Amino acid sequence: SQQGEEDPQALSIQEGENATMNCSYKTSINNLQWYRQNSGRGLVHLILIRSNEREKHSGRLRVTLDTSKKSSSLLITASRAADTASYFCATAGTASKLTFGTGTRLQVTL
Amino acid sequence: SQTIHQWPATLVQPVGSPLSLECTVEGTSNPNLYWYRQAAGRGLQLLFYSVGIGQISSEVPQNLSASRPQDRQFILSSKKLLLSDSGFYLCAWSVGSVYEQYFGPGTRLTVT
Numbered sequence: 001s002q003q004g005e006e007d008p009q010a011l012s013i014q015e016g017e018n019a020t021m022n023c024s025y026k027t028s029i030n031n032l033q034w035y036r037q038n039s040g041r042g043l044v045h046l047i048l049i050r051s052n053e054r055e056k057h058s059g060r061l062r063v064t065l066d067t068s069k070k071s072s073s074l075l076i077t078a079s080r081a082a083d084t085a086s087y088f089c090a091t092a093g094t095a096s097k098l099t100f101g102t103g104t105r106l107q108v109t110l
Numbered sequence: 111s112q113t114i115h116q117w118p119a120t121l122v123q124p125v126g127s128p129l130s131l132e133c134t135v136e137g138t139s140n141p142n143l144y145w146y147r148q149a150a151g152r153g154l155q156l157l158f159y160s161v162g163i164g165q166i167s168s169e170v171p172q173n174l175s176a177s178r179p180q181d182r183q184f185i186l187s188s189k190k191l192l193l194s195d196s197g198f199y200l201c202a203w204s205v206g207s208v209y210e211q212y213f214g215p216g217t218r219l220t221v222t
Contacts, residue, residue, distance in 0.1 A: 030207075031208060031209075033210060033211075035211075040198075040218070041215065041216065042200055042202075042213030042214050042215050042216050043200070043202075043211075043213045044213070045211065045212065048208065048210055088153065088154070092209045096142050096204075096209060097142075097156060097159050097167075097209065098156075098209055099156070100146075100153050100156075101153060102152065102153040103152075103153050105151075
């Protein structure tokens with residue numbers, strides 16, 4: 001079953017705007033990761049945040065983690081048309097696997 | 111550098127036919143290997159994962175099986191395909207305890 005639930009399911013913004021996606025999960029985690037998937041392609045790892053971290057940055061990406069609320073957010077600043085993709089959160093617990101969320105489809109228009 | 115290969119890229123098979131999808135990883139040793147299925151517009155469903163040769167964990171009971179005959183080879187099989195087996199199949203690998211995963215390009219399977 002899916003542990004992570006992304007919100008919103010779909011998001012449409014204009015180029016230059018910021019995009020925020022949220023992820024909620026149910027059980028304790030060691031880390032939380034965000035991935036991007038372009039249509040018809042495999043997933044690409046974007047950023048990882050450990051359970052003892054609260055915020056992390058990578059280029060135009062900013063991830064926050066609130067373990068008390070079991071939630072995370074991904075912010076993409078100054079979005080570009082090339083950011084159009086589906087974005088998934090994934091949680092890592094104690095087993096050798098990730099549990100992926102349902103994804104947010106981001107559309108960035110010119 | 112590490113590379114993951116998946117083939118074929120697309121496959122159209124009739125109901126009742128067998129299936130074999132192959133995934134190989136280059137440039138790393140003793141990786142964890144994963145098979146996922148993704149329905150159209152949906153999230154990823156973990157089917158199988160393996161932490162070593164001959165070690166397979168099944169996540170969802172179904173019409174599929176997996177094998178790991180070599181350290182960097184992971185095979186997804188079925189003896190008789192069902193219509194419900196259609197989907198986008200993704201192979202991935204990871205190393206260490208962080209479980210950051212690297213995905214292959216995927217196989218689009220259509221069962222007719």
